[in-house]
Amino acid sequence: MSALHLNLKVWRQKNQQSKGEFQTYQVEANEHMSFLEMMDVLNQDLIEKKKEPVAFDHDCREGICGACSMVINGKPHGPLSGTTTCQLHMRHFKDGETIVVEPFRAKAFPIVRDLVVDRSSFDRIIQAGGFISVNTGQAIDGNAIPIDKDTASKSFDAAACIGCGACVAACPNGSAMLFTSAKISHLGLLPQGKMEHTRRVNNMVSQMDEEGFGFCSNIGACEAECPKGISLENIARMNRGYIKASLLD
Amino acid sequence: MNLDAKIPVGELSEKWTKYKSSIPLVSPANKRRIDVIVVGTGLAGAAAAASLGELGYNVHCFTFHDSPRRAHSIAAQGGINAAKNYQNDGDSVYRLFYDTIKGGDYRAREANVYRLAEVSASIIDQAVAQGVPFAREYGGLLENRSFGGVQVSRTFYARGQTGQQLLIGAYQALARQVSLGNVKLYNRHEMLDLVIIDGKARGIIARNLLTGKLERFGGHAVVLGTGGYGNVFYLSTNAMGSNVTAAWKSVKRGALMANPCFTQIHPTCIPVSGDYQSKLTLMSESLRNDGRVWVPKNISDAQAIQQGKKTGAQIPEADRDYFLERRYPAFGNLVPRDVASRAAKVECDKGHGVSPTGLAVFLDFGAAIERYGKSKANVLGIHNATPNQITELGEAVVSEKYGNLFEMYEKITGENPYKTPMKIYPAVHYTMGGLWVDYNLETNIPGLFATGECNFSDHGANRLGASALMQGLADGYFVLPYTIGVFLSQEIRTPKIDTQHQAFVEAEQNVTHTLNQLINVKGNQSVEALHKKLGKIMWEYCGMARNKEGLTKARTMIQDLKKEFWSDVYVPGTANEFNPELEKAMRVADFIELGELMVMDAANRNESCGGHFREEYQDEGGETLRDDENYKYVANWSWPNGQDEAKLYIEPLKYEFIKIAARNYK
Numbered sequence: 001m002s003a004l005h006l007n008l009k010v011w012r013q014k015n016q017q018s019k020g021e022f023q024t025y026q027v028e029a030n031e032h033m034s035f036l037e038m039m040d041v042l043n044q045d046l047i048e049k050k051k052e053p054v055a056f057d058h059d060c061r062e063g064i065c066g067a068c069s070m071v072i073n074g075k076p077h078g079p080l081s082g083t084t085t086c087q088l089h090m091r092h093f094k095d096g097e098t099i100v101v102e103p104f105r106a107k108a109f110p111i112v113r114d115l116v117v118d119r120s121s122f123d124r125i126i127q128a129g130g131f132i133s134v135n136t137g138q139a140i141d142g143n144a145i146p147i148d149k150d151t152a153s154k155s156f157d158a159a160a161c162i163g164c165g166a167c168v169a170a171c172p173n174g175s176a177m178l179f180t181s182a183k184i185s186h187l188g189l190l191p192q193g194k195m196e197h198t199r200r201v202n203n204m205v206s207q208m209d210e211e212g213f214g215f216c217s218n219i220g221a222c223e224a225e226c227p228k229g230i231s232l233e234n235i236a237r238m239n240r241g242y243i244k245a246s247l248l249d
Numbered sequence: 250m251n252l253d254a255k256i257p258v259g260e261l262s263e264k265w266t267k268y269k270s271s272i273p274l275v276s277p278a279n280k281r282r283i284d285v286i287v288v289g290t291g292l293a294g295a296a297a298a299a300s301l302g303e304l305g306y307n308v309h310c311f312t313f314h315d316s317p318r319r320a321h322s323i324a325a326q327g328g329i330n331a332a333k334n335y336q337n338d339g340d341s342v343y344r345l346f347y348d349t350i351k352g353g354d355y356r357a358r359e360a361n362v363y364r365l366a367e368v369s370a371s372i373i374d375q376a377v378a379q380g381v382p383f384a385r386e387y388g389g390l391l392e393n394r395s396f397g398g399v400q401v402s403r404t405f406y407a408r409g410q411t412g413q414q415l416l417i418g419a420y421q422a423l424a425r426q427v428s429l430g431n432v433k434l435y436n437r438h439e440m441l442d443l444v445i446i447d448g449k450a451r452g453i454i455a456r457n458l459l460t461g462k463l464e465r466f467g468g469h470a471v472v473l474g475t476g477g478y479g480n481v482f483y484l485s486t487n488a489m490g491s492n493v494t495a496a497w498k499s500v501k502r503g504a505l506m507a508n509p510c511f512t513q514i515h516p517t518c519i520p521v522s523g524d525y526q527s528k529l530t531l532m533s534e535s536l537r538n539d540g541r542v543w544v545p546k547n548i549s550d551a552q553a554i555q556q557g558k559k560t561g562a563q564i565p566e567a568d569r570d571y572f573l574e575r576r577y578p579a580f581g582n583l584v585p586r587d588v589a590s591r592a593a594k595v596e597c598d599k600g601h602g603v604s605p606t607g608l609a610v611f612l613d614f615g616a617a618i619e620r621y622g623k624s625k626a627n628v629l630g631i632h633n634a635t636p637n638q639i640t641e642l643g644e645a646v647v648s649e650k651y652g653n654l655f656e657m658y659e660k661i662t663g664e665n666p667y668k669t670p671m672k673i674y675p676a677v678h679y680t681m682g683g684l685w686v687d688y689n690l691e692t693n694i695p696g697l698f699a700t701g702e703c704n705f706s707d708h709g710a711n712r713l714g715a716s717a718l719m720q721g722l723a724d725g726y727f728v729l730p731y732t733i734g735v736f737l738s739q740e741i742r743t744p745k746i747d748t749q750h751q752a753f754v755e756a757e758q759n760v761t762h763t764l765n766q767l768i769n770v771k772g773n774q775s776v777e778a779l780h781k782k783l784g785k786i787m788w789e790y791c792g793m794a795r796n797k798e799g800l801t802k803a804r805t806m807i808q809d810l811k812k813e814f815w816s817d818v819y820v821p822g823t824a825n826e827f828n829p830e831l832e833k834a835m836r837v838a839d840f841i842e843l844g845e846l847m848v849m850d851a852a853n854r855n856e857s858c859g860g861h862f863r864e865e866y867q868d869e870g871g872e873t874l875r876d877d878e879n880y881k882y883v884a885n886w887s888w889p890n891g892q893d894e895a896k897l898y899i900e901p902l903k904y905e906f907i908k909i910a911a912r913n914y915k
Binding site for chain 1: 299300303316317323335371385407412422424427436459489522527528657773775778826830
């Protein structure tokens with residue numbers, strides 16, 4: 001097991017109001033650790049020195065809850081494609097490397113502390129229409145709605161979004177188009193979700209704008225940085241739906 | 250204490266239907282005036298909050314996460330059971346019920362489990378209607394697979410992310426109720442005490458994690474859907490934040506903890522690789538549909554693999570011991586989790602383990618890749634396929650089924666599981682124990698309900714795969730919204746709960762006091778370091794194998810650790826700010842107390858059943874030996890604040906409809 005001696009430049013910020021700054025730390029890690037376990041080592045060291053540990057969001061540590069964030073060396077979730085920070089292992093870094101760690105930065109994601117940001121704007125976008133209006137107990141038999149395998153699979157691809165916000169952090173405009181469109185595709189592709197499609201598009205897009213997310217200028221950084229490979233195709237699908245909705249209005 | 254499970258009388262298959270139609274109703278006008286607090290937004294919590302909102306109650310829903318969608322249900326991989334019999338393979342409500350009771354080693358309630366099996370089919374329908382993209386056949390119909398302890402295919406799935414998709418379904422239903430104003434959502438709020446007024450649960454004290462402020466919330470009833478307590482072992486497949494605090498604070502207020510020692514150790518997890526490790530990662534049980542579990546027959550081969558001188562691929566077929574297929578030919582690699590875990594431990598203890606630590610066995614897809622490859626070649630009309638072609642085709646099929654799991658394995662271990670067999674070892678995964686509840690899912694504190702993994706009710710001493718999602722959603726969508734009416738229909742005259750009541754003041758002071766105490770210790774050890782110590786004790790003495798002597802020793806060790814914690818923990822910062830270390834400290838303090846209770850419960854139960862394996866009680870083949878005469882009961886522990894000793898209350902289990910027998914998977 002080879003040891004890695006790393007210089008970390010970490011963004012420290014007490015709260016939303018205060019001014020943040022980078023601080024430099026030395027950490028000894030090994031190649032089998034995940035990035036967050038390396039951060040655990042840093043925090044353990046800080047606590048032993050009676051200093052404030054670095055706050056960061058994390059939970060499942062298996063790439064599915066979407067809690068972990070961090071921009072690592074300029075990239076949301078770090079250098080490896082299709083990987084969340086918690087699944088990024090230190091074997092992808094070199095001994096002696098300097099690693100810059102920052103929070104996801106976007107107007108609609110205010111900083112809570114250090115690397116923790118407030119992503120509740122995403123919840124409000126879903127609340128605006130990211131659902132199918134069916135009450136418990138109203139459902140018909142599952143097999144009464146046959147769905148062809150390819151459609152189910154496409155819908156799943158969009159539904160795989162973990163709501164982490166890397167797309168927003170990657171976008172120079174701080175746009176949430178990829179996130180919003182993934183939900184619109186997930187539901188809109190399925191026969192169960194078609195009924196409310198137009199309404200859904202309208203309401204979700206309005207909420208997205210209201211939250212202060214930027215516009216899409218077709219850069220594609222969102223797709224490139226998405227740990228779950230959510231495709232730009234979804235944005236095209238949403239735009240089509242939005243144009244249709246505006247014409248119907 | 251009067252422990253009435255309130256099981257309706259009558260035929261097993263009619264109990265729920267008849268009972269459901271006799272539950273008193275609350276009129277829509279009254280529902281609007283009734284506040285219900287729901288803590289937790291996993292499958293059980295989110296489903297309950299959404300359904301109660303739909304019914305018209307005033308719901309207040311709490312999560313410590315930044316979003317309800319992060320609850321740990323999201324990480325469930327393999328699937329959800331339902332007695333649909335879509336495969337025409339002889340499945341039925343009765344068979345699902347029977348498999349679950351038997352899988353739980355006859356330590357669960359008949360009536361509860363039957364109800365679970367009964368509502369299972371509606372869950373699938375509901376999820377489909379919500380837009381959960383389950384796996385489909387080419388004909389557009391729902392696809393199934395098999396899980397452990399079962400000989401039919403009744404598991405519905407959405408690739409290896411079934412929990413994620415079901416939780417998103419429940420989360421969206423919840424979001425809809427939030428948008429309609431029926432549910433008020435409080436994210437980054439953690440319940441730190443239960444408020445009881447005149448013997449009834451009437452509210453909670455929650456800490457706003459962003460500001461550190463304590464806030465009081467009143468409700469006519471409180472529903473917990475706060476998950477399990479596997480993190481008492483420090484290393485588990487649970488998320489880092491999963492904790493017992495809400496349930497434990499309820500125990501301190503008088504709720505009973507049932508069967509706390511019943512822990513599920515899942516056989517297929519990525520083995521521990523070092524001390525820095527913060528959690529363990531599960532490899533879904535669905536892999537055992539196609540993966541074969543083995544170790545080298547010869548210890549010399551195992552040692553060569555441990556030292557890195559040989560790889561699994563170099564061991565010839567004749568020198569491999571497929572120990573599950575050998576010991577349990579009827580179920581083979583698909584024996585229940587507790588059986589598979591123990592068998593792996595036995596092989597590793599004998600020295601046949603295959604990782605540098607000797608604590609791992611192989612999960613091998615070689616045979617499946619070849620089988621699928623040949624079949625695919627046939628379909629494509631390639632009659633003289635080369636071995637390379639077959640492997641390539643077979644790998645593609647395996648990738649379609651388990652691709653994301655294989656990727657996850659490779660990310661963590663750096664090894665390619667298509668080429669070298671996976672290495673796996675058992676790890677703590679789920680807790681069958683939990684708050685005692687009656688048939689209404691109500692605890693012994695009137696007005697306090699517990700749902701999902703947080704309660705003890707349906708899995709006995711061992712849970713079958715793909716049944717956790719089923720139970721969480723059954724409780725949340727189809728049971729609690731009805732049964733809570735029994736209590737709430739008596740509360741229509743109760744005015745809005747006054748949060749200025751003395752009970753709220755006292756509870757808030759209690760929490761403030763504990764938080765300050767934690768901050769003021771100013772010792773030398775981090776919360777994490779102390780949590781690791783607890784985990785080591787629990788795993789060593791209360792893990793896969795337990796014995797009286799070890800458990801007695803463990804209890805003293807945990808009591809010492811508790812003293813060490815309260816005199817030497819270091820929590821930086823203050824209580825009046827965003828402070829993740831303080832949150833952790835509160836949770837670990839509760840885990841330490843729970844740990845002691847688990848050890849007591851394990852020592853009390855002088856038998857082996859399901860996941861509870863007492864070394865003193867096994868047959869000559871190493872199988873569990875139950876003692877139905879003396880321990881066919883639910884062990885309920887009362888340990889309210891300020892009491893030195895926990896008290897045991899027994900609920901005897903009655904089997905009226907099935908004949909109980911030794912569990913046999915051979």
